[in-house]
Amino acid sequence: MNEKTDYGPVLGSGFVHLAAIALLAFGVVFIWASWSNRMMRQPALIVLAVCALPVAITLFRLWRLRKAIGKADLHIDGPITLGFSGKATYFRPLREATLRQIEARLQCEEIVVKGSGRNKREMRAIVHDEALAPATVPMMEQIQAQIPIRIPPAGPASFSEEEARVVWWIRLRLRMEGCPNTQSSFQIEVLPAVSER
Amino acid sequence: MIRVELSQEKVRNRDSLTGRVVWTASGKKQPRKIEAICRWRIEGKGRRKETIVDQELGLDVESRSEVSVPFDFTIPLPGPLSYDGKLFRVVWEIVGRADLPFAIDEVETKAFTVVPRPWNPDDWKELDEENEEEIEREGEEEPT
Numbered sequence: 001m002n003e004k005t006d007y008g009p010v011l012g013s014g015f016v017h018l019a020a021i022a023l024l025a026f027g028v029v030f031i032w033a034s035w036s037n038r039m040m041r042q043p044a045l046i047v048l049a050v051c052a053l054p055v056a057i058t059l060f061r062l063w064r065l066r067k068a069i070g071k072a073d074l075h076i077d078g079p080i081t082l083g084f085s086g087k088a089t090y091f092r093p094l095r096e097a098t099l100r101q102i103e104a105r106l107q108c109e110e111i112v113v114k115g116s117g118r119n120k121r122e123m124r125a126i127v128h129d130e131a132l133a134p135a136t137v138p139m140m141e142q143i144q145a146q147i148p149i150r151i152p153p154a155g156p157a158s159f160s161e162e163e164a165r166v167v168w169w170i171r172l173r174l175r176m177e178g179c180p181n182t183q184s185s186f187q188i189e190v191l192p193a194v195s196e197r
Numbered sequence: 198m199i200r201v202e203l204s205q206e207k208v209r210n211r212d213s214l215t216g217r218v219v220w221t222a223s224g225k226k227q228p229r230k231i232e233a234i235c236r237w238r239i240e241g242k243g244r245r246k247e248t249i250v251d252q253e254l255g256l257d258v259e260s261r262s263e264v265s266v267p268f269d270f271t272i273p274l275p276g277p278l279s280y281d282g283k284l285f286r287v288v289w290e291i292v293g294r295a296d297l298p299f300a301i302d303e304v305e306t307k308a309f310t311v312v313p314r315p316w317n318p319d320d321w322k323e324l325d326e327e328n329e330e331e332i333e334r335e336g337e338e339e340p341t
Contacts, residue, residue, distance in 0.1 A: 112243025
């Protein structure tokens, strides 16, 4: 019943990657435009090499990250309701890296859709943001963290329509040694029922 | 004149909301029908949406000075619950409508709140079973 999806590993913000791709595109266009001029060929190749550098670095970091850590999984016992109190267990295989620090947050996000067709766009707002205190269990070749979570009894519950959504997230930020830092986000479904304590 | 009367203003999901829509003659126009509609809608900064959950019709209205349409609507277990957030709201309401011929319909809306029911795994088991049955039925109905 509960959806727990790993949206990671994420390597930095999307803007950085977009800028790197834009720079590479500029380099390709530059070399294409300059190729007819023999004098410009060598400088154009240098420009392309410089423009390709950020993408190359990103790909190298991604390769290192994929090599060092495996796919993450989050396990939560029982269905999650409003007022739920329990522990989530985070697993992630480790190969050639070690975990330095782990930060976790419980977030509730509202998403609404404005317009339609080409003018369709989403607006987002965080309506609940709480720092969690994960406790890591030292293990060989694996990250295992126990994360205590408590969903506020006043809600809101998860909600999903084409026009509007309420999404609960457990977001993790991992500071690593031996590979780039990374993030992981899990969507959890909070049922419209309240656990009475 | 039309008015909506509710037995309570707060209801839990999967519980029933009872009440009545009352139309009283105030002119010469006689309605064709009286409707009691249970619906929820999304309003706020994004696109709007309206979903009718159930409705009750009163058709026996001819030459009467007062018509009462009682209703007993069950709020679905999956909700949604009433919600007032930063970007949008989920509003539950009962709409009473008198369909007047060649005139603007008389409409009265009364909002109510849907709050979460206490957690009971059996409720959700039943819902899962109902959903599975529905999927099976749909599968059987589909031509091979």
